[in-house]
Amino acid sequence: MNYSADLHVHIALPEKELSDEQIRAKLTAYKDAGVTFLRDGGDSRGVSLRAKPIAEELGIDYRTPVFAIYKEGCYGSFLGKSFKDFDEYKSLVDEAEREGADFIKLILSGVVDFCGGSNDFEPFLTQEEVSLMTGYAHGRGFSVMAHVNGAENIKMAVSAGADSIEHGYFMDEQCVDMLASSDTVWVPTIAAVAAFVGDKKYDQALLKQVLADHAKMIKKVWYIGGMIGLGTDNADIDKEYEILKAAIDDREFDAHLLSTLEQVKWKFTK
Numbered sequence: 001m002n003y004s005a006d007l008h009v010h011i012a013l014p015e016k017e018l019s020d021e022q023i024r025a026k027l028t029a030y031k032d033a034g035v036t037f038l039r040d041g042g043d044s045r046g047v048s049l050r051a052k053p054i055a056e057e058l059g060i061d062y063r064t065p066v067f068a069i070y071k072e073g074c075y076g077s078f079l080g081k082s083f084k085d086f087d088e089y090k091s092l093v094d095e096a097e098r099e100g101a102d103f104i105k106l107i108l109s110g111v112v113d114f115c116g117g118s119n120d121f122e123p124f125l126t127q128e129e130v131s132l133m134t135g136y137a138h139g140r141g142f143s144v145m146a147h148v149n150g151a152e153n154i155k156m157a158v159s160a161g162a163d164s165i166e167h168g169y170f171m172d173e174q175c176v177d178m179l180a181s182s183d184t185v186w187v188p189t190i191a192a193v194a195a196f197v198g199d200k201k202y203d204q205a206l207l208k209q210v211l212a213d214h215a216k217m218i219k220k221v222w223y224i225g226g227m228i229g230l231g232t233d234n235a236d237i238d239k240e241y242e243i244l245k246a247a248i249d250d251r252e253f254d255a256h257l258l259s260t261l262e263q264v265k266w267k268f269t270k
């Protein structure tokens with residue numbers, strides 16, 4: 001099947017600078033591949049904001065948070081803007097609104113390290129902070145897309161009412177139960193990690209373990225009634241589709257995936 005939507009892209013990456021012509025070329029490649037819906041995860045240079053009208057001209061429904069919002073000193077500088085305290089956070093949400101954001105993107109953890117670093121995912125923020133931040137965004141009429149890895153961080157995001165969880169590596173059983181009983185969509189972005197298989201730069205044993213655990217959690221969340229969305233983090237859409245389909249192995253796969261997509265389209269707009 002040719003899936004027509006990617007719920008997690010970064011049109012700005014990996015390049016440092018992009019002209020409007022380069023943005024148009026990237027979007028045209030999506031269009032030529034039959035992709036008509038893109039949800040961007042934000043960037044720090046306003047590229048996704050410039051991409052929005054170009055995408056519309058091409059007939060692509062393109063949603064952007066403009067920039068991601070992250071805690072100063074933590075992971076996320078290349079994806080957006082940082083805050084020191086709640087007042088600064090609120091100003092960033094207001095700024096995103098003025099610039100025409102479709103939703104708010106929060107960065108609540110780092111990324112999985114396959115090169116010998118730690119994967120303990122020490123929380124950047126407390127539950128109270130994550131709940132206040134999510135609540136403020138909701139109060140302004142925004143849905144929240146949360147970049148998050150590590151079981152404790154994932155629980156915080158789901159408890160706070162985040163509308164989508166991106167990545168979600170290192171989940172535990174409690175996360176699975178919480179996701180299944182929430183309206184939160186999980187976008188596991190597994191193809192981006194699977195792309196490292198065979199690359200000697202990365203710890204291959206760890207990589208295989210993480211991929212196997214992730215696939216197991218995807219299947220569990222699916223079968224106890226959670227929502228899984230297809231987003232690639234700039235990897236291959238067909239690969240993401242294939243991996244999810246194989247992990248889940250359900251005759252209703254396409255129908256559920258499409259209904260989740262409809263929910264995301266409906267929610268992630270101002």
Ligand SMILES: [Zn+2]
Nearest residue numbers: 008010041233
């Ligand atoms: Zn991302």
